[in-house]
Structure formats: structure tokens, C-alpha cells
Amino acid sequence: MSIRSLTLALAGAAIGLAGLAGAASAADQIYIPNLVYKTGPYGPSGTPVAHGVADYLAMINMRDGGVNGVPILYEECETGYKTDRGVECYDRVKNQNGGAVVINPWSTGITYALIEKATADKIPILSLGYGRTSAADGRVFPYVFNFPSTYWNQATAIFKYIADQEGGFDKLKGKNFGFVYLDHPYGKEPIPTLDILAEKYGFTYDKYPVPPASMTEQKSIWLQIRRSKPAYVIMWGWGAMNATAITEASNVKYPMDHFIGNWWAAAEPDVVPVGEAAKGYKGATFNGVGTDFAVYKDINALYDAGKGTWSKDQIGGVLYSRGLVTGAYMVEAIKVAQAKFGNRAITGEEMQYGLENLDLDAAKIAKLGLTGLMPPVKVTCDNHEGQNPAILIQQWNGKAWEIKSDWIAADTALVRPLIEQDAAQYAKENNITPRSCS
Amino acid sequence: MSELWFFFEVLLSGMFAGTMYSLVALGFVLIFKASGVFNFAQGTMVLFAALCFVGFLEMGLPMVVAALIAIAIMVAWAFTVERLVLRHLVNQEPIILFMATIGVSFFLEGFGEFIWGGDVHPLNVGIPDDAWFVGPDGAMMIQQFDLSAAVIAGLLVTVLALFFHYTRIGRALRAVADDHQAALSVGIPLNQIWVIVWSVAGFVALVAGIIWGSRLGVQFSLSIVALKALPVLILGGFTSVPGAIVGGLIIGAGEKLAEIYIGPFFGGAIEEWFAYVLAMFFLLFRPQGLFGERIIERV
Numbered sequence: 001m002s003i004r005s006l007t008l009a010l011a012g013a014a015i016g017l018a019g020l021a022g023a024a025s026a027a028d029q030i031y032i033p034n035l036v037y038k039t040g041p042y043g044p045s046g047t048p049v050a051h052g053v054a055d056y057l058a059m060i061n062m063r064d065g066g067v068n069g070v071p072i073l074y075e076e077c078e079t080g081y082k083t084d085r086g087v088e089c090y091d092r093v094k095n096q097n098g099g100a101v102v103i104n105p106w107s108t109g110i111t112y113a114l115i116e117k118a119t120a121d122k123i124p125i126l127s128l129g130y131g132r133t134s135a136a137d138g139r140v141f142p143y144v145f146n147f148p149s150t151y152w153n154q155a156t157a158i159f160k161y162i163a164d165q166e167g168g169f170d171k172l173k174g175k176n177f178g179f180v181y182l183d184h185p186y187g188k189e190p191i192p193t194l195d196i197l198a199e200k201y202g203f204t205y206d207k208y209p210v211p212p213a214s215m216t217e218q219k220s221i222w223l224q225i226r227r228s229k230p231a232y233v234i235m236w237g238w239g240a241m242n243a244t245a246i247t248e249a250s251n252v253k254y255p256m257d258h259f260i261g262n263w264w265a266a267a268e269p270d271v272v273p274v275g276e277a278a279k280g281y282k283g284a285t286f287n288g289v290g291t292d293f294a295v296y297k298d299i300n301a302l303y304d305a306g307k308g309t310w311s312k313d314q315i316g317g318v319l320y321s322r323g324l325v326t327g328a329y330m331v332e333a334i335k336v337a338q339a340k341f342g343n344r345a346i347t348g349e350e351m352q353y354g355l356e357n358l359d360l361d362a363a364k365i366a367k368l369g370l371t372g373l374m375p376p377v378k379v380t381c382d383n384h385e386g387q388n389p390a391i392l393i394q395q396w397n398g399k400a401w402e403i404k405s406d407w408i409a410a411d412t413a414l415v416r417p418l419i420e421q422d423a424a425q426y427a428k429e430n431n432i433t434p435r436s437c438s
Numbered sequence: 439m440s441e442l443w444f445f446f447e448v449l450l451s452g453m454f455a456g457t458m459y460s461l462v463a464l465g466f467v468l469i470f471k472a473s474g475v476f477n478f479a480q481g482t483m484v485l486f487a488a489l490c491f492v493g494f495l496e497m498g499l500p501m502v503v504a505a506l507i508a509i510a511i512m513v514a515w516a517f518t519v520e521r522l523v524l525r526h527l528v529n530q531e532p533i534i535l536f537m538a539t540i541g542v543s544f545f546l547e548g549f550g551e552f553i554w555g556g557d558v559h560p561l562n563v564g565i566p567d568d569a570w571f572v573g574p575d576g577a578m579m580i581q582q583f584d585l586s587a588a589v590i591a592g593l594l595v596t597v598l599a600l601f602f603h604y605t606r607i608g609r610a611l612r613a614v615a616d617d618h619q620a621a622l623s624v625g626i627p628l629n630q631i632w633v634i635v636w637s638v639a640g641f642v643a644l645v646a647g648i649i650w651g652s653r654l655g656v657q658f659s660l661s662i663v664a665l666k667a668l669p670v671l672i673l674g675g676f677t678s679v680p681g682a683i684v685g686g687l688i689i690g691a692g693e694k695l696a697e698i699y700i701g702p703f704f705g706g707a708i709e710e711w712f713a714y715v716l717a718m719f720f721l722l723f724r725p726q727g728l729f730g731e732r733i734i735e736r737v
Contacts, residue, residue, distance in 0.1 A: 039548075041659035043556040183707050209707035213665045216654055217458075219451050220697035220709060226579065227444055240659035243558070247653060251569060251581055273560045273655025277567075314557075 029073045030066070030334060030345050032057060033093035033100050035086050035110060041215070042081040042239035044269040045319060049106060050076060051310040052323020058309060059302045060331055067334045068343040073097055079110060081239070086110030087117075094121055101351040102126050102330055108186035111135075111144070116430075119143040123348035124355050128326050129154075129263055129286060133189060136385035137423035138356065139434035145355045147329075147386035148286050148377045151236075151262070152193040152418060153410030157391040158260055158284055159197050161408050162232055173202035178230035180221060180237065180245055183209035186264075187236045192422075193415065200414070206230065215241035222248035235261045242270035246278050256280035263391065267318035271396045279398040284391040287325050287374055289401045291316035294369030295324070318394075318401060325374040332368075333358050356381055375407065381437035385419075443577035448694050454584035456670070456690020457591040461646035463667040463674065463682040464594065465639040470676045471602070472611045472635035473524070473618075475535040479543035481664025483640060485656075486550040487512055488647025492559040492656045501563060505644070512640025513633075515546075520633045528628065529618055547661060559656040563648055587649050591683065594645060598638075599679045611635055615677065672717035675730025684728060685717075692716045 034053055037046035057074045066072055075097075077089035086105055094100050102124050105111045111131035118125050125144045127135070133152045135144035149157075163169040179194060181187030187209065198205055206228060208221040215237075222245075225233060233254065235245055242265045249259050257280045261270065266283020291299075296316075303312040314320070337346045337354030346354070358379045365371055377386040389412060393405040427434055462484055469477040477483075490511050494504035523538050566582040602608035613621040614631045622628050650660055674685025693709035693716070701708045720728060 038556055039551055039658065041657070041662055043551075043658050044558045047556055207706060209705070211707045211710040213662055214707075214710050216650070216659050216663060217455060217666060219455050220448070220694045220701075223444075223448055223451060223694075224698060240558075240654060240657055243657075244654055251567075251583075252579065253569070269558045269657075273558045273657070275560060275562065 028345050029071045029097065031073045031075070031097040031100055032102060032330065033075045033077060033089075033096070035079050035089050035103065035105050035107075036076045037079050037081045037106065038076075039078060040080045041212075045239050045242075045264070045267065046081065046106060048267070048269075048310075048314070048317055048319035049323040049326070051315070052320040052325075053104070053327045054309040054323075055299055055302060055315070055320075056324045056327025056331070058307055059298050060327075062302055062305060062307055063298050067331055068338050070338075070343065070345050072331075079105075079107065081107050081109075083107065083109040083113050087113050090114055090117065094123060098345060099123070099348060101334070101346055101348050102355070104128070104326065105131070108132070108189060109184060112185055115141065115144055121348065122352065124352045126326070126330065126355065128322070128329065130186065134419045134422035134426060136383060136419050137434075138380070138382045138384040139437055140423040140427045140432055141384065142356075142435060143352055145379065145384045147358075147379055147384060147389075148375050149389035149391065149410060150385050150415070150419075151189040152415045153385065153389040153412060154262055154284055154391055155190040155193045155234075156197065156411035156415055157389070157408045158234060158262070159201070160411065161391075161393050161405060162260070163201075164408075166231075169201050175203045175231040176228065177203060177205040178208060178225050178228070178233040179205050180208045180210060180218075180225075180233060180235045182215070182236060182238050182241055183211045184238075186238060190236060190262075192418065196414065196418070210237070210241050210245075212241075215239060216244050218244050218248050221245075222252045222254070225249075225254060226252040232258045232260060235259070235265045237261060237265040237270075242266075243273045246271060246274045246281055249281075250274065250277035257282060257395070260284065260393070263322075266394060266396075266401070268401075269319075276398060278396050280395065282393055282395045282404070283401075285318060285394050285401075285403075286391055287318070287321045288372040288403070289316070289318050289321050289394065293371070293373045295328075295373065297369065299324075321373060325370065328368060328370055328374060329358070329360075329377075332360055332364075355379060356384070381435075440574075440577060443573050445695075447578045448698055449691050450578075450580065451584065452691035452694030453687045454581065454588050454690070455694065456686035456688070457588040457683065458584075458646075458650065458686075459663075459666045459670045459690060460683045460686030461587070461591050461594070461642070461649060462663050463670040463686060464591075464598065464679065465642045465646065466664075466667060466671055467674075467676060467679055467682050468598070468635055468639045468642065471615045472631055473535065474532050474615055475539060476532075476676070477639070478536065478539040479546055480639065480643065480667075481661040482543045482546045482550070483512070483515075483643035484647040484650065484663065485658060485660040486515075486546050486647075487640060487644035488561070488651040488656045488660060489550050489554040489559070491644060491648060492561050492651060493554045495561070496559065505648075508644050509641055512644060513637045516633050516636030516640055519636055520629055524632050525629055547658070551658070556658060559651070561648070561651040561656050563652055565649070565652050583653065590645065590649065591686075594642065595679055595683045598642075601638075602679060607631070607634060666713075669713040669717040671727070672714070673720050673728060675724075675727025677731050678727070678729030681727060681729030688720075689713050689716060 036050035057072045079086040108130050111127045127146045131146050133150040135141040261283040263284045271278035302308050333354035336357050337350045341350045361376050389410040390407040394401040395404045465480040491508040565586045570580045572578050610626045670685040670689050674681030693713045696712040697709040
């Protein structure tokens with residue numbers, strides 16, 4: 001955190017606290033802790049997300065005085081993207097300030113580590129587009145939510161995009177692809193789906209794991225790719241790994257428009273350090289990018305009032321936008337819970353109801369000023385991924401990300417049985433009787 | 439592409455990568471030579487020096503001025519470490535000094551982030567970044583950036599080796615490394631020597647930081663490149679400047695060849711641990727490292 005952003009954060013915190021002092025106590029505020037990482041090798045990717053969440057919640061406090069008049073108390077705990085520190089953070093914050101109503105781990109590893117704990121504590125985990133894919137089966141994982149899409153469905157949608165580019169799924173037969181991934185639970189998550197897609201469509205793919213300590217040195221991987229010339233390279237990367245991979249891809253003259261990152265591998269920190277060489281690189285996303293959305297009227301007002309948590313010239317990027325929509329999903333889920341339990345501070349258990357009954361259609365999203373920034377989502381008891389998992393493909397033009405596709409629907413018919421199978425296996429191993437959602 | 443050309447491409451790329459590791463390893467060697475201390479903070483010094491350099495560039499200063507100010511800051515840092523940390527630990531066990539450098543490392547990382555922020559800072563100092571293709575149908579690729587980095591590393595090593603062997607300060611550094619108390623007794627100003635050597639290590643960190651930062655952008659992942667330097671040190675010896683380079687070449691080439699030709703049998707991603715295995719294999723025959731000083735203690 002720079003001096004400037006520290007000053008802004010302190011000023012924002014002071015103003016927020018002054019506004020809430022006297023009016024709010026632990027009993028009448030909604031406590032949302034956030035497990036962030038603004039330091040260390042993953043900090044450049046974690047920082048914008050954290051500021052997006054913080055700004056949206058601060059904006060709700062400033063504009064509306066909280067959710068239906070109940071102020072939000074937001075707090076961050078630094079994990080450094082390390083699982084052990086994430087668990088420590090969770091234990092530290094879960095009972096503070098009247099109890100956390102929801103936890104955002106921002107790491108697949110931390111999410112895996114918290115599933116049993118948070119379920120026992122009745123605190124929902126919102127792992128927005130990351131975490132354990134099979135947690136989409138709400139019958140087995142009642143307290144884990146991973147809408148608007150999962151890694152497995154994202155993998156199918158990326159291959160749908162590639163098939164569209166090549167002229168159909170039948171054109172994938174016999175082709176070879178490369179899969180470059182962080183050697184971490186997050187990076188390994190889509191492999192079961194890729195294996196099934198390879199078998200179904202008759203292609204092969206080579207796996208290139210990147211150990212976290214070697215994420216800045218990937219020469220051997222890209223020399224192999226130069227030799228094998230895969231039709232496309234797909235990347236499940238994070239942190240400095242992404243910029244290194246894009247640099248090396250450029251070095252070996254790999255065609256950049258055939259290199260597709262997942263939605264955590266296609267943001268500004270991944271391409272800006274690479275410069276011109278990153279031009280043409282593509283990535284999946286599930287949110288819009290930029291500041292040309294109605295909600296920015298209120299976000300700008302937040303910054304004009306000196307309550308923004310970052311510097312104004314940095315807002316609007318891919319990851320900041322993702323943080324912003326995360327804040328919006330949480331606030332809308334709180335409203336759903338309050339509609340049932342009353343306009344007061346809710347509990348984690350009540351928030352679980354709110355998340356599970358979240359139904360944001362296009363009209364509601366428009367009302368929030370978020371059209372184009374977030375996709376519609378409808379969560380149900382048995383489907384915590386939402387019912388319309390889909391991605392957009394964006395491309396870096398050297399200065400900004402441009403959306404290059406319409407929404408590409410995932411192959412849920414293929415993925416859902418896999419989710420249920422994996423969830424059933426988890427339930428069996430952990431002696432869980434899946435609840436009934438009928 | 440023929441297999442032979444590919445083999446040489448991997449070999450050469452690995453050696454180039456190794457020289458990048460050597461740049462970081464050099465800083466460790468310098469401080470170990472002068473104080474017998476493994477400086478845990480060297481990776482963070484690489485990051486901090488690069489952050490200062492790129493920070494001043496972003497303020498609009500010319501490159502030379504930014505580099506000079508960054509060097510001045512690293513010298514000031516050397517003074518600070520000597521005055522606040524090392525001076526109080528003269529004649530303590532090496533493990534105490536090592537622990538102190540761990541604290542120094544965490545402080546410097548946090549301080550750097552506090553001053554310069556946690557963003558990625560793109561850096562372009564004009565190092566050529568294209569590739570040459572040689573052999574039939576361009577079978578072998580040589581990265582101009584890697585070659586430039588190797589030349590810079592080579593020059594740095596040559597200058598440092600000459601400095602250690604042919605200057606009074608260099609000899610004094612070696613005396614201090616052998617025995618603090620004995621060096622003091624013959625009139626070598628220990629504290630001054632430590633400032634000098636930490637300053638030189640700071641300069642080496644700046645060079646390493648600029649080169650690594652030109653490749654990846656200056657960001658906090660730079661501090662973990664130190665992990666790549668450890669096997670280089672084990673293999674080359676903690677006290678040898680040329681050892682850092684030769685160690686880097688062997689580790690770089692060895693890990694890349696292993697990753698490509700042996701890695702598939704282990705599911706890939708073996709280069710991280712293979713580098714240590716390779717270094718330890720050499721230790722079986724040369725416990726002090728390839729170029730390390732052989733210490734004979736008589737009872």
C-alpha cells in the first residue's frame with residue numbers, strides 16, 4: 001500500500017467510523033470480513049479485487065446508509081494468498097463484531113480448507129468463480145456458493161469458443177492443446193473436465209504445471225510449447241505467473257490470439273508489464289470492464305467525497321470490476337435475507353438463505369446500474385453455481401480489454417453430472433447425508 | 439525441428455536462465471564473504487532497489503539519475519543495517535546474524551511496499567527483446583534479452599573478481615570473512631568493511647532487479663527469485679564470485695534439461711526440486727561447493 005492509498009484508506013476509515021459511531025454497535029451492523037491479499041507476489045492481482053469490494057460496500061453505506069438502513073462493517077484480513085494464513089484469518093474474524101455474515105476467501109486453496117469449518121459455523125462462503133467446483137451442488141455443500149460459474153463450466157465454454165473459431169467441435173479432433181497452470185489446487189481444478197472434453201472431442205492436451213516458486217521462470221515450458229506447437233494454449237494462472245507466461249509466449253513467437261487465459265489470468269496486471277508483446281492475448285471473463293456503467297455515478301461520488309479506498313485513476317479494471325460485482329451480489333443477498341427475516345443485522349445462517357434465493361434478472365441488474373458489468377444469476381437450493389453459467393471472451397488491444405464475443409454458454413449437460421458425482425463422493429467420504437431440495 | 443537443435447536450444451536457454459540466477463546469487467556471495475552471514479534479505483534487496491529505480495523513473499527522472507539515486511539509497515541502506523543491526527552483533531554466532539537478516543528482510547519488504555505501493559511497475563531500459571533464429575528453418579532460438587543479461591552478469595563478475603583479488607579492500611573483505619576478531623586485531627575496520635560490502639551487494643541487487651524487472655515488471659514476486667539463487671550458491675560455493683556464475687550455468691542448464699527430458703516421467707514441474715538435487719549431488723564430492731574455500735580446522 002502506498003502512502004497515498006494508505007492515507008486515503010485511513011481517511012475513508014475515519015470518516016466511515018465517524019459516521020457510524022454512536023449509531024451502530026455490533027448488534028445493528030452487518031459484519032463482512034474479507035480475506036484479502038494486497039502484499040507479496042500475488043498482491044498486484046489481489047489488491048484491485050479487494051478495493052472493488054470495499055468501494056461497493058462503502059458506496060452502499062454512504063448512499064443508502066447501509067442495506068435497508070443497516071450499516072455494513074467491512075474489515076480486511078491479509079492472507080498473502082497462503083492457505084494457513086487464510087484459515088488463521090477466518091478463525092480470527094468469524095466471531096468478531098457480532099459474527100461474520102459471509103466469507104470471501106479469494107483463494108481456491110483457502111476455500112477448500114474452510115469448507116468444513118464454515119459449514120459447521122453456519123457462515124456461508126462466497127467463492128465467486130473459484131473454489132471447489134462440486135460445491136455447486138447445494139445439497140451437499142449448503143454453505144458454499146460459487147456462482148456465476150465454476151472452473152469446470154468455464155473450461156467447457158472456452159472450448160466452445162475455440163470450436164466456434166475453428167468451425168465446429170468436429171474440427172477439434174486430432175488437435176493438440178497446451179494447458180499451462182499454477183501447480184496449486186486452483187490450477188489443477190479443471191483437469192478432470194479437460195480429460196473428459198479431450199475424450200469426447202478427440203483431441204489431446206499437454207499439461208504444463210508451473211510451481212509457485214518458479215512462476216517467474218517458465219523457459220522450459222515455453223520451449224516445449226515452441227516445439228510441440230499446440231493449436232491453442234489455455235492458462236489457469238495467477239499472480240506474476242500470468243505476465244511471465246505471456247512474456248515467454250511472445251518470446252517464442254506463439255500466436256497471441258491462440259493463447260487464452262481463464263478469468264483469473266486476464267486482467268491489467270497480467271498484460272501491462274508485458275507491454276506491446278501482450279497485444280492480442282485473450283481471456284475469459286464473467287464481468288464487464290471499464291467505468292462506463294451507471295453504477296460509477298455513485299462510485300465517483302464516493303471518491304469525490306474522499307471515501308474511496310483506492311486512487312480514482314486506478315478503478316475500472318477487470319479485477320476491480322470483479323470486486324465491485326462481488327460487493328453487489330453480497331448486498332443483494334442481504335436484501336433477500338432481510339425480506340424474509342426483517343430489516344436488521346442478519347446472521348450467517350440467514351445470509352445462507354439470502355444467497356440461496358438470490359435471483360438477479362436483467363431488470364434488477366439494470367436498476368442497480370450494473371447492466372453489462374455482471375451477468376444475471378439465479379441461485380437455487382441445489383444449484384449454487386447459478387443457472388446460466390457463461391463466459392465472455394475479451395482481448396487485450398495494447399491499451400484496454402475489449403469484449404470479443406457474446407455470452408458463451410457452458411456445457412452444463414456435461415458438467416452437472418460430474419459435479420453431482422464429485423459431490424456425492426465427498427458426501428460419502430465425510431458421512432454427509434445430502435439435504436433434500438425438493 | 440531436429441532433436442539435436444532442440445537439445446542445444448534448451449541447453450543454451452538454461453545457461454542464460456542460470457546467469458539470471460547468478461546475478462542474484464552474487465549478492466549473497468559478497469555478504470557471505472565479508473561476514474560469514476547468509477543474507478536472507480538479498481532477494482528483498484533486489485526488489486527494493488528495483489522499486490526505487492522504477493519509482494524515480496516514473497517521477498520523470500532520467501535513467502542515469504534514477505540509477506544514481508537508487509545506488510545512493512542502497513548505500514544509505516547499508517549504513518543503516520550496519521549501524522542498527524550488524525554493529526551490535528559483532529562476534530555473535532553466524533546463526534544470530536542470519537536470524538537478524540530475516541528480520542531485515544521482512545522490514546525491507548514492508549517498507550518498500552509502504553513507500554512504492556504493491557502495483558506492478560513496467561520497466562523498459564532498452565535491453566533488446568527480440569530473438570535470433572539460427573540453424574535450418576530457424577530451428578534454434580536465441581533470445582537477445584537473455585544474451586544481454588548474460589553479458590551484463592559476466593561483466594559484473596569480472597569486475598567483482600578483480601576487486602576481491604587485486605584491491606586492498608578486497609583483501610580486507612576476505613580477512614574479515616575468515617575471522618572478525620583477527621581482522622580487527624590487525625587494524626581492519628570491520629564496520630567500514632561491512633558498509634562497503636553491503637553497499638556493493640546493494641549495487642548488485644540493483645543490477646539484478648533492473649534485469650529481472652525488465653523481464654517481468656517490477657513487482658513483489660521479484661523477492662522470490664532468491665529461491666532460484668540458493669541451489670546456485672550450494673553448488674558454486676558461498677564464497678566464490680566465479681562460483682556463482684559457474685554454479686548458475688550448471689543449475690540453469692541442468693534444471694531445464696531435466697524438466698524437458700525427465701520431467702514427463704514425474705508429471706512435470708520437477709525443475710524446482712531438481713536444482714537442489716543437482717546441487718546436493720555435487721556436494722557429495724565437493725562439500726564446500728565447486729569453488730568454495732576448503733576449511734581445514736586442526737585439533
